[in-house]
Amino acid sequence: MKKIVVMGRGGTGKTSSVALMAKYFIEIGETPILLIDADPDQNLGDLVGADVEKTISDVLYEFMDEGGSVTGASPLERLEPKILEKIFEGDLFDLIVIGAKWKEGCYCMPNNILKKVIPTLANNYKYVLIDSPAGLEHLNRRITSDVDYIIDILDSSKKSFEHFKRAYRIIKEVKIKFKEIFLIGGNRFPDNLTKRAEDMGMKYLGKINYDENVESYVIEGKSLLKLPQTSPAYLSIKSIMENIL
Numbered sequence: 001m002k003k004i005v006v007m008g009r010g011g012t013g014k015t016s017s018v019a020l021m022a023k024y025f026i027e028i029g030e031t032p033i034l035l036i037d038a039d040p041d042q043n044l045g046d047l048v049g050a051d052v053e054k055t056i057s058d059v060l061y062e063f064m065d066e067g068g069s070v071t072g073a074s075p076l077e078r079l080e081p082k083i084l085e086k087i088f089e090g091d092l093f094d095l096i097v098i099g100a101k102w103k104e105g106c107y108c109m110p111n112n113i114l115k116k117v118i119p120t121l122a123n124n125y126k127y128v129l130i131d132s133p134a135g136l137e138h139l140n141r142r143i144t145s146d147v148d149y150i151i152d153i154l155d156s157s158k159k160s161f162e163h164f165k166r167a168y169r170i171i172k173e174v175k176i177k178f179k180e181i182f183l184i185g186g187n188r189f190p191d192n193l194t195k196r197a198e199d200m201g202m203k204y205l206g207k208i209n210y211d212e213n214v215e216s217y218v219i220e221g222k223s224l225l226k227l228p229q230t231s232p233a234y235l236s237i238k239s240i241m242e243n244i245l
C-alpha cells in the first residue's frame, strides 16, 4: 500500500489532481484505491462522481449527540464499525469524506480515533490518495502521519512558495513521516517560475496543463474519471505519476 497526499493553496488544482490520479490508477489497473477527502469544503466526491451520504465528522457528532462518549473504554471499537459503514464503495474506488466539522475547535478525541482507523483501513488498498485542505492546520492534527509521497501544487503567486516552505517546516516539526516530497505546478503556474520551483530543494515534476474539459466538467458536475484519455490535464498527471512511481 502506498499513501499519497496532495497539498497546496486553495484553487491550485488539488482536488482535480487527486481525481485524475484516481483515473490513472484505475486505467493501469492498480486498484483497489481509497480516496480520502480531508478538505472541509469536500468536493472530491463531485469530481469522481460519488454521492457521499455522510461524512466521518457527521458520524462522530451524531454519536456524541446521542450521548456516546469518545473518551473512556475503547471508543474506537464502538465507532470504527460506524465509520466503516459510511465509506462510499464504488466499483472502481472507495471514498471517505472527513467532513466539515473538523475545522471547528479542538477535537482531539475524534482526531485520535481517525488516526487509528485510517492506517488499518488503508491496508486494504493498493493506493490511498488524500486531498488535503488549503490551510496547514491538518498537518498539526496529523490525521495522516505516515505517508509515502507528498505532492505540493504551486500556483503563480509568491505565496504558494511560502505556503510550501511553511508546510515543510510543520511536516518536520510535527514529524510526519514521508518517503519523498514532490512539487508540481498547477495549470496557472507560469513557465518562467520553473527554475524557482527547481531550486526549492525538492524534485519538481513539471506542471499540469490547462484543460478546458476540466473546467467544463467541474461546472457541469461531471466526473473527471470520464475525461478522455487524451485530455491535456490527464496526460500531465499520467506523466507525473509515471515519474513518481
Ligand SMILES: Nc1ncnc2c1ncn2[C@@H]1O[C@H](COP(=O)(O)OP(=O)(O)O)[C@@H](O)[C@H]1O
Residues within 6 Å of the ligand: 008, 009, 010, 011, 012, 013, 014, 015, 016, 017, 187, 208, 209, 210, 211, 212, 214, 215, 216, 218, 233
Ligand atoms: N488543468 C486544469 N485546467 C483548467 N482548469 C483547471 C485545471 N485544474 C483545475 N482547474 C480549475 O480550477 C478550479 C480549482 O481546481 P481544484 O482542483 O478544485 O483546486 P483545489 O482543490 O486546489 O482548490 C476548478 O474548479 C477547475 O475549474
Ligand SMILES: [Mg+2]
Residues within 6 Å of the ligand: 014, 015, 016, 039, 043, 131
Ligand atoms: Mg479542493
